[in-house]
Amino acid sequence: MNDDFSAEYTLIGILTAIGLAVVLLLMWWGWRNRKRRQQDIAAPLPVPAGILESEPLAAAEGMYVATVRGQDYLDRIAVHGLGLRTNARLEVHRSGVALLREGGTNLFIPQADLRQIRLDSGMSGKFVEKGGLLVVSWTLGDREVSTGFRTRAADDRDPLLTAIQALVDGESSAAPKATSASSPDA
Numbered sequence: 001m002n003d004d005f006s007a008e009y010t011l012i013g014i015l016t017a018i019g020l021a022v023v024l025l026l027m028w029w030g031w032r033n034r035k036r037r038q039q040d041i042a043a044p045l046p047v048p049a050g051i052l053e054s055e056p057l058a059a060a061e062g063m064y065v066a067t068v069r070g071q072d073y074l075d076r077i078a079v080h081g082l083g084l085r086t087n088a089r090l091e092v093h094r095s096g097v098a099l100l101r102e103g104g105t106n107l108f109i110p111q112a113d114l115r116q117i118r119l120d121s122g123m124s125g126k127f128v129e130k131g132g133l134l135v136v137s138w139t140l141g142d143r144e145v146s147t148g149f150r151t152r153a154a155d156d157r158d159p160l161l162t163a164i165q166a167l168v169d170g171e172s173s174a175a176p177k178a179t180s181a182s183s184p185d186a
Contacts, residue, residue: 034078042141043080044107047098051108056091056098058163060156064088064101065133065148066124067140073123077145081105085126090134090149092163097136099147109147113139117164119157123148134160 067082069075076083081104088101096110115138119131126133126148134149134157151157 031078031083034076034083038077038079041077041079041143044082044105044140045110047100047106047108048095051091051093051095051098054093056093058159059089059091060151060153060160061087061089062149062151062156063126064090064099064104065126065150067145067147068124070144071137071146073120073146073148076124082107082147083124088149090151090160092160092167094167096167097164099149109136109138111167111170114164114168115139115144117161117168119161120148126150132157134164136164 064086066085067077069077081101084104086101086104088099088104091098091100094111096108097114098106098108100106114136117137118135120133120135121128121130123133123135123146128150132150132154134151135146136149137144137146139145149160151160
């Protein structure tokens with residue numbers, strides 16, 4: 001009776017490595033084809049220099065989840081780095097919303113392009129508790145898209161929601177309601 005199984009284990013190891021390589025190759029191929037199909041999607045605006053130097057109305061650290069087409073939370077946009085999950089800082093300014101992403105291109109959503117802000121529980125592979133994800137719907141070129149952002153601290157979510165809602169409602173000249181509602185004089 002031969003108790004030497006090294007040849008069988010080696011074969012299993014080689015087959016597992018080949019299978020993993022095939023899966024990774026197929027994932028890369030799918031992502032590449034998705035980017036090719038989405039070449040007609042406009043690039044988001046860069047953050048204006050004046051925005052970077054100004055004090056935001058509201059801001060929070062967190063995670064940029066993804067940007068998806070319309071309300072389809074599984075149709076992630078791959079072009080322009082919009083499909084890559086990164087740590088980020090979301091800042092709300094009078095002229096729009098800035099997403100400052102670590103390891104990714106920063107993007108700016110002008111106030112005129114904002115359509116809706118809401119809370120949701122998930123988007124494109126990131127699912128959290130009910131209302132744990134800020135979802136901003138906006139216009140990118142001629143398409144409606146939605147961007148997900150998860151704040152690092154739950155207390156940061158409501159001021160961002162209120163400030164962005166003020167921009168959606170066209171109240172860019174007024175301070176956001178979150179600032180006045182949090183003061184004892186309100």
